[in-house]
Amino acid sequence: MPISLYNSLTRRNETFAPQDPARVTMYVCGPTVYNYVHIGNARGPVVFDVLARLLRRHYAGVVYARNITDVDDKINASAQAAGVPIATIATRYAQAYREDMAGLGVAPPDLEPHATAHIGPIVAMCERLIASGHAYAAEGHVLFQVSSFPDYGKLSGRDPEELLDGARVEIAPYKKDPGDFVLWKPSTPDLPGWDSPWGRGRPGWHIECSAMCKAQLGDTIDIHAGGVDLLFPHHENEVAQSTCANDGKIFARWWLHNGMLTFDGRKMSKSLGNVLLLHELLKQYPAEALRLRLLSGHYRQPLDWSEAAISQSISTLDGWYRVLRELADVAIEAPLPVPETVEAALCDDLNTPQALAALSQLADAARAASPADRGAAKAALLGGGALLGLLQQDPETWFKGAPDGIDAVAIDALLAERQQARAARNFKRADEIRDELAAMGIAIEDSAAGPRWHVVK
Known part of the structure; x- marks a missing residue:
């Protein structure tokens, strides 16, 4: 049976048809690893894990990428507060994220690109955007010029002026227009940085996903997914810079966005x-x-x-x-x-x-x-x-999925003692054991096959 998916770009359900049925490509925005994620951050990975399972039933080759953002100002601040190197924070919380996702039954993605491993492609994309007139360098920064892309705002469905009014944009003297967004920014000696044609610096958030997606999956992908909170400006900016860097090619054919948790x-x-x-x-x-x-x-x-x-x-x-x-x-x-x-x-x-x-x-x-x-x-x-x-x-x-502090062996021993007490018609002791287990959060279920216990969750 065909798969129908709601496409945020066209605002309608469409029958899914990949570019190449032998290689279906999907990219999901992953975490910025500066702390443990909250439960709301888990909705997208769980939902799109189900989508990946469904796609694998229908197509022989599915390539699912979910990135790790391991260079970001939030990571810098977290490392400074903890008094540890930035890499320590990024490594610690990237591993915590993997463990938490595994705990939820989310299968690992086929690809897990890290932003710091794609500095070369990021710089190359910035250079291409400058050469094509879609970006400019100013005071160690590289900025995307929003006015150079007429379709800016099409994904989120709002007028660019409205988007600008609702966005938190930095009004800086080096910007040609307040809505222009940063692709590359300078780094002070205490911050992570890499050599570039514009001096030592680090990438902006939006360009990271575009460069990782291109490097891992190609110029045009089948599905790009993430939370609805990423629709603007992150995904809108991805569309702009990727389309312009790839000679007008469609960046993502389907855009999927999950709702937020309250x-x-x-x-x-x-x-x-x-x-x-x-x-x-x-x-x-x-x-x-x-x-x-x-x-x-x-x-x-x-x-x-x-x-x-x-x-x-x-x-x-x-x-x-x-x-x-x-x-x-x-x-x-x-x-x-x-x-x-x-x-x-x-x-x-x-x-x-x-x-x-x-x-x-x-x-x-x-x-x-x-x-x-x-x-x-x-x-x-x-x-x-x-x-x-x-x-x-x-x-x-x-049913025996006990929280920390509950000893399954000890519970089984008490249950065996209760059985012996019942066999000896010592019902007082049997009831005492039942009460003792109940106080531990354990319920007993007597069945034809014998007594069973489970944790009262």
Whole structure:
């Protein structure tokens, strides 16, 4: 079935058709590595991880790049505050980002370009833009001249003057126009810098992605994705500089933007004190529950984050894993099938809410399946979950997914003691053990196959 994606550039759903079906290219804006990322930063990687999984089902060759911005003023400030070298900060938080993404079940990208490894291509792109009359050098800076690109503003759909009014632009004497943006800037001795035709300096943020994208994927790519907060100025500027540096070639054929996260109805921001670090949330909640919540709303719409929403995600996963635990002895064969209902929902502009509804129906069907149909029903549930990056654990592992400080061996020992007490009709001791486990956040479920325990999440 064809994949339909909403293209921010054309503002409509379009049937996806790559330039080369043997090499589908996708670039997603990655992190600026100066601190741990917050949960809102994880929505795009999770959503576009599902897209990458879907594309790989339809095309033999998919090249997915997600960059690391490892030179930036925020990194400089973080290093200065910590009293450590800049490279220490960048390396530390790049690795933390990889670990956090892995915790959410996000597969590593095929390519992970770093800005500092692309200084040569960045300088070359600046030189090309100057030579073609789209950029100019001034006082150690290189700036893109917005007036030289008539289509500036087309991606975000607003008049350039309106964009300028709403942008935080630096009004500097070396600019020909206040809206011109920096491609290269000078560095003082205490800041990272590289030799260039304009003196020692470092790249501006926007040119980094354009140069990395060109170097890794080519002049024109199939899909460029990121958060809607990057639409302007970052993506708008990428379009301008890449188009002009590549002789008018289309930079990205599809633009996808995910909506932002809110917290109890309010925008997440440091000033409001409601920024939730993913690194900490992964210690507090099951990672699959966080992933499920991030997929529970349509990716183009805002998504609210709350304790109640996470509790609901945990409860939903409990139900699905309970079905799989009941079918633990049912053998299935690889490869897992992908149910048409799940795939059809994702082919419709990544409609993850509909895909999750289909997964719930598959769980209900597996629960009610006859002995002859149990294998197919279990395989369908697992196959649908796999495409969404869910139901990736053994059911017992899910239910015993204990937070730090809970000793599974000690719990099993208490459970065995409770069984012995019940066999000896010492119900007082059996109840005491149940209460003791409950105080630890452990619930006991008595079944025909014997008692089981799980963490009350």
